[in-house]
Amino acid sequence: MTTLHLVLGDQLTRDLSALDGLDPARDVILMMEVADETTYVPHHKQKIAFILSAMRHFAQELEAEGLRVDYVKLDAADNTGSFTGEIARAVARHKATRIVATEPGEWRVWDAMRNWSQTLDVPVEIRDDDRFFCSRARFARWAEGRKSYRMEFFYREMRRETGLLMDCDEPVGGQWNFDHDNRKSLPANVHPPHRTRFEPDKITEEVLELVARRFPDHFGSLDRFGWAVTRADALEALDHFIKACLPSYGDYQDAMKQNEPFLFHSIISPYLNCGLLVAREVCLAAELAWKKGKAPLNAVEGFIRQILGWREYIRGIYWHHMPEYATGNALGGHRPLPQFFWSGETRMNCVSQVVRETRDNAYAHHIQRLMVTGNFALLAGIEPAEIEAWYLAVYADAYEWVELPNVHGMVMFADGGLLASKPYAASGAYIDRMSDYCRSCAYDVKLKSGPKSCPFNRLYWHFMIENADKLSRNPRMAMPYRTLSNMSEERRSQITSEAKMFLDHLDLETENYK
Numbered sequence: 379m380t381t382l383h384l385v386l387g388d389q390l391t392r393d394l395s396a397l398d399g400l401d402p403a404r405d406v407i408l409m410m411e412v413a414d415e416t417t418y419v420p421h422h423k424q425k426i427a428f429i430l431s432a433m434r435h436f437a438q439e440l441e442a443e444g445l446r447v448d449y450v451k452l453d454a455a456d457n458t459g460s461f462t463g464e465i466a467r468a469v470a471r472h473k474a475t476r477i478v479a480t481e482p483g484e485w486r487v488w489d490a491m492r493n494w495s496q497t498l499d500v501p502v503e504i505r506d507d508d509r510f511f512c513s514r515a516r517f518a519r520w521a522e523g524r525k526s527y528r529m530e531f532f533y534r535e536m537r538r539e540t541g542l543l544m545d546c547d548e549p550v551g552g553q554w555n556f557d558h559d560n561r562k563s564l565p566a567n568v569h570p571p572h573r574t575r576f577e578p579d580k581i582t583e584e585v586l587e588l589v590a591r592r593f594p595d596h597f598g599s600l601d602r603f604g605w606a607v608t609r610a611d612a613l614e615a616l617d618h619f620i621k622a623c624l625p626s627y628g629d630y631q632d633a634m635k636q637n638e639p640f641l642f643h644s645i646i647s648p649y650l651n652c653g654l655l656v657a658r659e660v661c662l663a664a665e666l667a668w669k670k671g672k673a674p675l676n677a678v679e680g681f682i683r684q685i686l687g688w689r690e691y692i693r694g695i696y697w698h699h700m701p702e703y704a705t706g707n708a709l710g711g712h713r714p715l716p717q718f719f720w721s722g723e724t725r726m727n728c729v730s731q732v733v734r735e736t737r738d739n740a741y742a743h744h745i746q747r748l749m750v751t752g753n754f755a756l757l758a759g760i761e762p763a764e765i766e767a768w769y770l771a772v773y774a775d776a777y778e779w780v781e782l783p784n785v786h787g788m789v790m791f792a793d794g795g796l797l798a799s800k801p802y803a804a805s806g807a808y809i810d811r812m813s814d815y816c817r818s819c820a821y822d823v824k825l826k827s828g829p830k831s832c833p834f835n836r837l838y839w840h841f842m843i844e845n846a847d848k849l850s851r852n853p854r855m856a857m858p859y860r861t862l863s864n865m866s867e868e869r870r871s872q873i874t875s876e877a878k879m880f881l882d883h884l885d886l887e888t889e890n891y892k
């Protein structure tokens with residue numbers, strides 16, 4: 379009467395619901411490295427290495443507790459390459475009479491999982507993933523009857539339900555949101571702290587060798603691999619963030635700086651998303667720092683909002699609207715993704731910086747993702763599915779439940795405004811205000827037209843003209859459309875022809891870069 383308890387690569391949490399009620403004498407924990415998961419998009423090499431190494435370390439910890447772990451390695455001779463194939467083999471191996479799983483993070487895996495009892499002819503119990511504050515059912519209750527959603531209202535409910543940063547029924551400090559104190563650019567005399575990175579141990583070295591051998595053509599470099607791959611090290615990274623970075627997190631949350639990929643960000647999303655850290659403990663650690671007077675409220679509220687607000691809201695939208703959510707293309711973009719998203723070879727210094735940092739670290743912070751690569755994809759009318767596949771591949775924290783709403787909804791406005799009230803379109807002036815990228819760029823951010831002018835400036839007004847029928851009635855877009863209506867016909871046709879010229883020759887970005 380053996381039960382198989384499944385632990386997937388993003389479920390590396392000892393308190394996982396799938397492990398509840400496990401009988402160490404009778405039951406087996408199944409963990410599987412499978413080709414389907416390592417290749418369904420061409421994941422960054424560091425992302426694969428991070429997940430496989432974290433899985434192997436987690437299995438070792440479970441075994442050290444005296445639990446029986448059946449761990450299938452990627453290179454095992456008879457590995458079928460799929461979750462379904464490996465579970466079928468494990469059921470036969472252990473004569474299992476029951477399977478217990480925690481709901482997966484991605485719809486495609488969920489779709490397979492809900493058919494397993496039929497395909498495998500064994501009862502399968504799928505449990506809620508209670509590592510999130512808001513269950514899928516709870517979000518559905520909140521979403522019921524709403525035509526569009528707004529994170530801020532959802533976030534307030536989550537604050538009330540969790541009691542985080544609450545004083546009875548009121549938000550501490552008398553406000554729900556302290557964003558107006560944030561959004562500063564980085565002054566020259568402020569230097570971000572050195573970040574804790576972790577030396578690869580023997581297990582990680584083995585995995586790095588495996589990834590280099592099996593996935594040589596995948597994007598990204600393994601050279602700077604320094605991720606924590608155990609819970610103990612992830613907790614150390616969190617502690618370092620809380621002490622050294624959180625106090626300045628709010629102030630410089632939106633800042634960008636050449637050769638400073640991490641600034642004051644936490645860099646914990648890969649750990650949260652694979653289960654080495656849990657959202658509740660992270661929020662409590664930040665709240666405690668504020669209670670002890672070690673970090674100001676604007677920073678702590680801003681940080682907790684990202685996790686309790688945005689992260690939960692994004693997940694809720696994903697599950698509430700999949701699988702249809704992925705198919706929309708409200709602004710009708712169909713341009714292929716330019717090659718420089720993989721090479722970084724473009725004269726646009728901001729894009730080049732972000733792509734290169736992404737290649738080196740499998741990481742870019744939120745504003746780089748939203749306002750540089752994302753903004754470019756939006757303004758250039760890239761096909762949503764192409765840019766979504768890029769984001770899903772290149773970041774160590776990327777799983778479809780979190781990547782898709784961020785890219786499809788927040789960046790590309792492809793859901794027609796379900797997630798965000800307006801597109802985050804911006805000209806070069808925004809990037810210039812929040813970074814020092816423009817100082818080292820081949821283009822001139824102050825110029826609005828001509829071959830030397832910043833492409834973001836040329837594309838911004840072109841985007842407004844092209845999408846006027848879909849966006850001009852949006853009250854939050856009133857300002858740009860008022861400005862546009864005051865532009866002469868001549869200026870408009872100049873904008874259109876200059877933007878078209880640039881977009882039709884995106885390959886020149888790379889040719890002229892060399």
Ligand code: FAD
Pocket residue numbers: 642643644645646647648650651681684685688689690692742743744745747748752769770773775776777780781784785788789
């Ligand atoms: P911090 O700035 O320190 O923020 C703390 C935590 O808040 C993050 O670790 C993350 O868990 C959470 N968070 C912040 N913003 C968001 C958000 N918009 N959605 C969900 N969680 C959020 N995040 C992912 O985890 N995986 C992704 O695949 C992903 N893709 C993105 C794609 C685009 C186009 C954009 C604009 C954002 C994306 N994000 C994604 C959200 C965000 O950019 C990352 O969570 C963040 O940059 C991770 O770095 P950090 O841990 O240093 O974050």
Ligand code: DLZ
Pocket residue numbers: 385386387388389410411412413415416417421425426429430482483484487777
């Ligand atoms: C992302 C990933 C990779 C690269 N490899 C594996 C793997 O070999 N085995 C595994 O269990 N999980 C892996 N993952 C994470 C899964 O893709 C993730 O668990 C599913 O997307 C469900 O959310």
Ligand code: SF4
Pocket residue numbers: 725726727728729805806807809810815816817819820821822823832833834
């Ligand atoms: Fe980017 Fe334009 Fe600034 Fe160059 S000038 S870095 S393209 S915003």
